[in-house]
Amino acid sequence: MNRYIIVRLIHMAITLWAMLTLMFFLFRMLPGEPTMTVINSSLSPQAQAAMRAQFGLDRPLVEQYLSYIASYARFDFGLSFQTSRSVSEMIEGRLVNTLALILPSLLTAYGVGAFLGAKLAWRRGGGLDTAVVIVATAFQAAPVFWVGMIAILFFSVKLGLFPAGHIVTPGAFPEPTWRMYLSADFLHHFALPFLVNTAYQVCFPLLLMRSSMLGAIGEDYVEFARLKGLTERRVLYRHAMRNSLLPMATTIPMILGWAVAGSVVIETVFSWPGLGLLMIEGVERSDYPVVQAAFFLIAVLTILGTFAADLLYGFLDPRIVYK
Amino acid sequence: MIELGRTFFTTVWQTKAGRISLLLLGICILVALLGPSIAPFEPRARNYDVSNKLLRLSPPSRNHWLGTTLQGQDILSQILWGARSALTVGVATALGVVLIGVNVGLVAGYYGGWIDALLMRITDVFLGLPFLPFIIVVLSITGRSTTTIILAMTVVMWRATARIVRAQVLSLKEMQFVAAARVTGASDLTIIYREIAPNIVPLALVNIAFSLAWAIITEASIGFLGYGDPNVISWGSIMYSAFSSQAMYRAPWWVVPPGIAIMVLVSSVYLVGRGYERIVNPRLDTQ
Amino acid sequence: MSVSSIQGSTHNDVADLEGSDESPILSIRDLHVSFATKRGVETVLHGASLDIPRGRTVGLVGESGCGKSTLLKAALGALAPNARVASGEVLYDGINLLRENRETLRKLRWRKISMIPQSALNALNPVLRISDQIVEAVQAHTQASDAQARRMAAEIVARVGIDPKRIDEYPHQFSGGMRQRAIIAMALILEPELVLADEPTTSLDVIVQDQIFRLVRELQRLLGFAMLLVTHDLALVIENCDRIAVMYAGAIVEEGLTSDVVAEPFHPYTLGLKNSMPMLGGDKEPISIPGSPPDPTVSHAGCRFAARCPFAIPICHSRPPTLAPVKAGHLAACHRSGDAHLLRMEAAKIETWAA
Numbered sequence: 001m002n003r004y005i006i007v008r009l010i011h012m013a014i015t016l017w018a019m020l021t022l023m024f025f026l027f028r029m030l031p032g033e034p035t036m037t038v039i040n041s042s043l044s045p046q047a048q049a050a051m052r053a054q055f056g057l058d059r060p061l062v063e064q065y066l067s068y069i070a071s072y073a074r075f076d077f078g079l080s081f082q083t084s085r086s087v088s089e090m091i092e093g094r095l096v097n098t099l100a101l102i103l104p105s106l107l108t109a110y111g112v113g114a115f116l117g118a119k120l121a122w123r124r125g126g127g128l129d130t131a132v133v134i135v136a137t138a139f140q141a142a143p144v145f146w147v148g149m150i151a152i153l154f155f156s157v158k159l160g161l162f163p164a165g166h167i168v169t170p171g172a173f174p175e176p177t178w179r180m181y182l183s184a185d186f187l188h189h190f191a192l193p194f195l196v197n198t199a200y201q202v203c204f205p206l207l208l209m210r211s212s213m214l215g216a217i218g219e220d221y222v223e224f225a226r227l228k229g230l231t232e233r234r235v236l237y238r239h240a241m242r243n244s245l246l247p248m249a250t251t252i253p254m255i256l257g258w259a260v261a262g263s264v265v266i267e268t269v270f271s272w273p274g275l276g277l278l279m280i281e282g283v284e285r286s287d288y289p290v291v292q293a294a295f296f297l298i299a300v301l302t303i304l305g306t307f308a309a310d311l312l313y314g315f316l317d318p319r320i321v322y323k
Numbered sequence: 324m325i326e327l328g329r330t331f332f333t334t335v336w337q338t339k340a341g342r343i344s345l346l347l348l349g350i351c352i353l354v355a356l357l358g359p360s361i362a363p364f365e366p367r368a369r370n371y372d373v374s375n376k377l378l379r380l381s382p383p384s385r386n387h388w389l390g391t392t393l394q395g396q397d398i399l400s401q402i403l404w405g406a407r408s409a410l411t412v413g414v415a416t417a418l419g420v421v422l423i424g425v426n427v428g429l430v431a432g433y434y435g436g437w438i439d440a441l442l443m444r445i446t447d448v449f450l451g452l453p454f455l456p457f458i459i460v461v462l463s464i465t466g467r468s469t470t471t472i473i474l475a476m477t478v479v480m481w482r483a484t485a486r487i488v489r490a491q492v493l494s495l496k497e498m499q500f501v502a503a504a505r506v507t508g509a510s511d512l513t514i515i516y517r518e519i520a521p522n523i524v525p526l527a528l529v530n531i532a533f534s535l536a537w538a539i540i541t542e543a544s545i546g547f548l549g550y551g552d553p554n555v556i557s558w559g560s561i562m563y564s565a566f567s568s569q570a571m572y573r574a575p576w577w578v579v580p581p582g583i584a585i586m587v588l589v590s591s592v593y594l595v596g597r598g599y600e601r602i603v604n605p606r607l608d609t610q
Numbered sequence: 611m612s613v614s615s616i617q618g619s620t621h622n623d624v625a626d627l628e629g630s631d632e633s634p635i636l637s638i639r640d641l642h643v644s645f646a647t648k649r650g651v652e653t654v655l656h657g658a659s660l661d662i663p664r665g666r667t668v669g670l671v672g673e674s675g676c677g678k679s680t681l682l683k684a685a686l687g688a689l690a691p692n693a694r695v696a697s698g699e700v701l702y703d704g705i706n707l708l709r710e711n712r713e714t715l716r717k718l719r720w721r722k723i724s725m726i727p728q729s730a731l732n733a734l735n736p737v738l739r740i741s742d743q744i745v746e747a748v749q750a751h752t753q754a755s756d757a758q759a760r761r762m763a764a765e766i767v768a769r770v771g772i773d774p775k776r777i778d779e780y781p782h783q784f785s786g787g788m789r790q791r792a793i794i795a796m797a798l799i800l801e802p803e804l805v806l807a808d809e810p811t812t813s814l815d816v817i818v819q820d821q822i823f824r825l826v827r828e829l830q831r832l833l834g835f836a837m838l839l840v841t842h843d844l845a846l847v848i849e850n851c852d853r854i855a856v857m858y859a860g861a862i863v864e865e866g867l868t869s870d871v872v873a874e875p876f877h878p879y880t881l882g883l884k885n886s887m888p889m890l891g892g893d894k895e896p897i898s899i900p901g902s903p904p905d906p907t908v909s910h911a912g913c914r915f916a917a918r919c920p921f922a923i924p925i926c927h928s929r930p931p932t933l934a935p936v937k938a939g940h941l942a943a944c945h946r947s948g949d950a951h952l953l954r955m956e957a958a959k960i961e962t963w964a965a
Contacts, residue, residue: 011444011447014444014447015444015447015448015451016451018444018445018447018448019448019451019452022448022452026460026461026464027460137590137593137594138586138590140593141536141540141585141586141587141588141589141590141593142582142585142586142589143540143543143544143547143582143585145544145547145562146543146562146578146581146582146585147582149562149565149566149571149578149582150575150578150579150582152572153571153572153575153578157572164572219732220727220729220732220733221732221733221734221735221736224725224727224732224733224734225735226688227686227688227719227720227725228719228720228724228746228747228750228796229716229717229718229719229720229721229747229750229751230716230746230747230750231716231750232712234746234750238738238746239735239738242737242738243735243736243737246737253450254483257450257451257453257454258454260453261453261454261455261456261457262454262455262544264455264456264459264544264548265455265544265547265548268547268548268566269566276455276456279456279459280459280548283459283460283463291460294456295453295456295457295460298453298456299451299452299453302450302451302452302453303451306450306451
């Protein structure tokens with residue numbers, strides 16, 4: 001098992017490094033780079049020099065690359081072209097906001113989805129089953145941002161139950177603190193994007209769990225467990241459900257990558273100040289240090305998620321580890 | 324190739340769900356092909372009422388079944404035109420994805436060793452790439468056109484197919500017919516493409532369907548964020564206009580139709596794929 | 611409660627059960643079971659009747675599709691939810707399993723009736739350790755603690771010839787023969803009164819098969835359980851079973867002491883079976899029974915074997931025969947059982963069985 005973890009860690013390190021290198025070349029190709037014409041000329045000379053130093057454009061490529069890797073390894077993302085503030089400072093709050101939205105909704109979606117899917121499968125058919133399958137399949141096909149817009153139209157504009165966007169009432173919390181995240185104002189703004197995202201994400205685990213449970217129920221070992229005189233409950237949880245969790249676990253990296261990368265659209269619809277929105281804003285303003293840093297963090301989250309999912313899978317299915 | 328299409332079609336036709344989704348898909352394709360011809364108005368033309376006042380943001384009426392936009396454009400016509408973009412981009416991307424993914428998967432799975440390790444690490448990197456942010460960055464570099472959108476999406480999506488194909492190849496590789504082919508002195512390339520590849524075809528077909536579904540949604544997302552091809556009407560760009568003008572709050576008829584269109588198209592594609600998959604890859608799940 | 615506590619108890623080797631006044635441990639009486647399927651209503655069991663005496667082994671022989679598996683499931687009270695029991699009873703020690711509620715059935719299972727399935731690989735959950743799967747069977751029916759249950763598992767597993775240190779491994783780490791032994795250990799750990807064995811060695815080679823059956827016979831001598839051995843292999847039955855029951859198209863057509871039935875079969879199907887399985891060393895060619903079993907969705911008047919039977923007479927097609935004694939302790943369902951000695955002679959000739 002330890003060997004398995006170490007191998008996965010090495011893979012992750014290689015992937016991160018390769019990602020950084022890819023980004024290095026990619027961002028060099030963005031328009032306006034490296035001519036520096038986009039640098040806000042109102043930046044102080046020190047700031048300009050620091051910028052130049054970070055991008056080190058007058059130095060040989062290899063040196064640029066190495067200093068780039070070095071600073072990123074320290075999570076030093078340089079200074080924003082727009083505001084000359086440290087990108088790392090700007091990005092901290094944004095990272096938290098994205099995670100605050102994505103993680104709870106993914107966890108809830110998977111938890112609820114798996115539970116409902118298992119229940120449906122165990123019931124084995126009926127009108128409710130067919131109805132749920134149809135609705136879930138159709139709902140999956142709708143773009144999440146569209147669902148968000150409809151939700152805003154209905155719950156916010158028409159019914160006035162929730163605010164139409166943003167993370168808190170503008171001006172209520174000039175500096176984001178942890179207290180902000182616990183405030184009622186935050187929760188009020190959090191509710192709609194959370195619900196929309198969760199509702200959207202729930203379809204997939206629900207359908208998947210349902211179909212793999214149906215498969216598991218048909219398996220001989222489930223029937224044999226019943227013949228052994230185990231209680232229905234035990235057969236359901238220990239045999240059918242446990243083995244159905246495997247296909248579910250393998251989908252988590254895919255879904256996580258999707259969710260994090262797709263957070264861009266949800267954040268746009270709800271004006272939720274997260275990483276995705278930051279990146280889009282950065283691109284619009286040609287503020288490349290910001291874009292690069294935001295992109296990097298999103299990629300890191302995705303890769304970490306894959307790593308975590310691999311570990312989980314190794315834990316659940318001993319056949320992989322003992323290969 | 325035609326044989327393939329025919330078997331695919333007949334296979335899906337077997338189930339009731341398959342039939343319904345094929346019909347739906349057929350309708351969508353028809354709309355895409357005929358859309359521009361049957362659209363009542365030019366999608367970007369501004370429409371005026373009898374007293375020559377611009378029909379801004381008017382709700383559904385007899386002349387304009389789905390109402391008009393902030394610029395007085397007929398929404399129904401825009402929807403009809405948008406089908407074309409969705410399908411063109413979607414199909415092109417799906418084909419590209421499967422072509423690259425299948426080949427990479429075949430080579431990696433068959434040769435194993437360092438080739439496999441190298442290819443798999445490369446796919447890992449691409450898997451780690453967040454798809455929308457990456458596409459946006461690429462489009463900033465290359466400019467926004469239908470071609471660049473297709474290319475950017477393909478680059479991001481092929482990795483999943485490669486993984487799936489590779490897994491399949493790994494198990495096929497051990498089978499009798501491969502050993503037999505080797506014994507008769509067939510070259511590696513022949514084995515890969517004559518012996519193993521035909522067995523991958525069902526998997527590839529399923530993958531095309533699912534990739535298509537994904538591509539349509541992603542194209543809409545790109546459009547929604549404002550990075551769609553400016554010369555093309557797409558469902559995503561309709562929603563972008565609605566959202567960015569902030570007028571959507573007063574005009575649900577602007578927002579609802581594009582989403583429904585996407586839902587219908589994607590559902591039918593997805594169900595067709597599932598219908599085929601269920602027959603070709605029977606697992607024990609009942610319906 | 612542990613296996614070792616009954617060490618030393620021997621089983622009374624009574625060769626002749628005639629006149630035994632012990633009631634059978636399992637008695638299936640006139641069971642009619644059908645299933646609703648896409649192709650129509652399939653009647654799988656047509657008045658099947660079978661008695662299994664305590665402590666004895668009964669071999670159930672029949673071709674694929676004759677209803678053996680359904681009969682086994684019925685014996686456990688584990689028929690599928692879509693099974694319809696038109697009539698009949700399944701009496702375990704006097705309790706009708708078909709009438710009891712789920713909880714009673716659950717309690718009976720494994721403690722009183724256990725099963726050795728055909729494929730251990732399929733019956734074992736691949737992601738749980740072997741020890742866990744044995745322990746859960748124990749704890750589902752007793753108050754044993756984890757430690758106690760593990761001890762019992764280790765003991766029984768050693769008894770079947772598996773190294774007890776290996777019980778914490780996973781099913782895929784065991785060889786086929788070892789998996790089957792593990793399953794047998796699991797089936798016997800609670801010392802049931804009846805063991806249902808469904809073709810337990812089909813997937814194994816003959817040598818391992820032989821070892822397994824030696825093991826089972828020894829354990830039966832020690833623990834005294836009755837066994838129903840379902841198989842399509844007549845030779846296996848001759849070697850291991852006291853009594854034999856021959857099943858065809860959903861009903862038992864002949865039943866009696868193995869030696870009796872094999873030496874002097876009464877039912878034409880049994881005659882046919884005997885022909886198709888020549889003994890090693892003999893120079894007789896196997897003669898197969900032409901035709902195929904009847905369609906379960908179609909109901910027949912008369913004997914269900916009549917269509918393939920070379921000795922059928924008009925009454926065979928109109929009235930179904932009943933399973934009746936033809937000798938002491940020997941039952942057969944055939945209108946022509948009176949002519950059995952003649953039929954036996956004819957059956958030996960190839961021409962009789964020409965299609």
